[in-house]
Amino acid sequence: MNTLTGKHIAVLKGGPGSERDVSLATAAGVSNALRSLGANVQDVDVRGPDFEVPHDAEIAFLTIHGTFGEDGQIQQILEERGIAYTGDGVEESRLAFDKILSKERFRAHGVATPESEVIRIGARPSMQVPLVIKVPRDGSTVGVYIVKRENEVDNALANAVKYDREFLVEKFIRGRELTIGILGDQALPILEIIPKGGFYDFANKYPFLNPSAGGGAQHVCPAHIPEEQTRAIQDLALRAHRSLGLKVYSRVDIILPEAGEPTVLEINTIPGMTEVSLLPEAAAAAGISYPQLCARIIELSKVARGSARA
Numbered sequence: 001m002n003t004l005t006g007k008h009i010a011v012l013k014g015g016p017g018s019e020r021d022v023s024l025a026t027a028a029g030v031s032n033a034l035r036s037l038g039a040n041v042q043d044v045d046v047r048g049p050d051f052e053v054p055h056d057a058e059i060a061f062l063t064i065h066g067t068f069g070e071d072g073q074i075q076q077i078l079e080e081r082g083i084a085y086t087g088d089g090v091e092e093s094r095l096a097f098d099k100i101l102s103k104e105r106f107r108a109h110g111v112a113t114p115e116s117e118v119i120r121i122g123a124r125p126s127m128q129v130p131l132v133i134k135v136p137r138d139g140s141t142v143g144v145y146i147v148k149r150e151n152e153v154d155n156a157l158a159n160a161v162k163y164d165r166e167f168l169v170e171k172f173i174r175g176r177e178l179t180i181g182i183l184g185d186q187a188l189p190i191l192e193i194i195p196k197g198g199f200y201d202f203a204n205k206y207p208f209l210n211p212s213a214g215g216g217a218q219h220v221c222p223a224h225i226p227e228e229q230t231r232a233i234q235d236l237a238l239r240a241h242r243s244l245g246l247k248v249y250s251r252v253d254i255i256l257p258e259a260g261e262p263t264v265l266e267i268n269t270i271p272g273m274t275e276v277s278l279l280p281e282a283a284a285a286a287g288i289s290y291p292q293l294c295a296r297i298i299e300l301s302k303v304a305r306g307s308a309r310a
Helices: 020-036 071-080 090-097 097-106 150-160 229-243 278-285 290-304
Strands: 006-012 038-044 059-062 116-120 131-134 144-147 166-171 174-183 191-195 217-220 249-257 263-268
Touching: 006 020, 020 038, 059 071, 059 290, 071 090, 090 097, 097 166, 097 229, 097 263, 131 150, 144 150, 144 263, 166 263, 174 229, 174 263, 174 278, 191 278, 229 263, 249 278, 249 290, 278 290
Parallel strands: 006 038, 006 059
Antiparallel strands: 116 166, 131 144, 131 166, 174 191, 174 249, 191 217, 249 263
16 A cells, blocks of 8 residues: 555755755655656755755655755754654664764674774874775775775875864775665665776765766665575674664675675665665565565665654
8 A cells, every 4th residue: 555645745855965966866766766756855955954855745855865865964953843754763874974983883783894993183004004085974885995905095184184183994804795675674775886996985875966987886685695694694783773763774794705704884774866876776676566675665764753744
């Protein structure tokens, strides 16, 4: 039964962060999907905190990735206004968006994650190369630098300081890049990402935004992984999701070394849902269509907050 027919839904898109163009692409897909289910959809282009949600909107579907969308800011504004929204709450979003805080929570809950340290501006890592320097509060691999030689450290830090004053430094682990979508208590089929070059950076994630860059990646879903190991990886992803208090949906990024156990890198609480995005692809492999995925996100959001709206 389609419960969205006639529902008034505002799709909040754009945002002021570095992933604005990706968000606009996600929003276009979500809006079309919701309309196909009979919902009355109004798009709201968000450029800052002074956005207006139509008074008749029963829920705001959040499609703003990264800063302002995933870090708890827009969730806080909507809660203060008494407006229902999709995805997880303020504190859970803040925690998941902060790579340093989420890593601390992973460790506290026994979730495998790479060895790391935190450094501030002016300091150098004590860890040996190869390593990864990450800006702790940004998304879509913005501010992520893989350092394989000692003479590359200074350049990576010089670029990182454009974004923040403290950084997460992780041991670089070579392995298969996996991502697992989570819908409530369901781990979707594992998707393996095989980048055309380098690692799965912004250009490889969203080649349609800059075709001349030659980005892109091959996706394999379900990944070719033995059944028992597949279940273990899905369980790890679910444990990571739950360790941050998440209840609605997310996408968990995991590295699987050639010799070693899988390890969690990070979690995205508003993952991309563009034409080339990973979550819809994994959902499709589980028999969940794009419109069904959008409807499921709304339903899970409603249940998570005990709301009868939408």
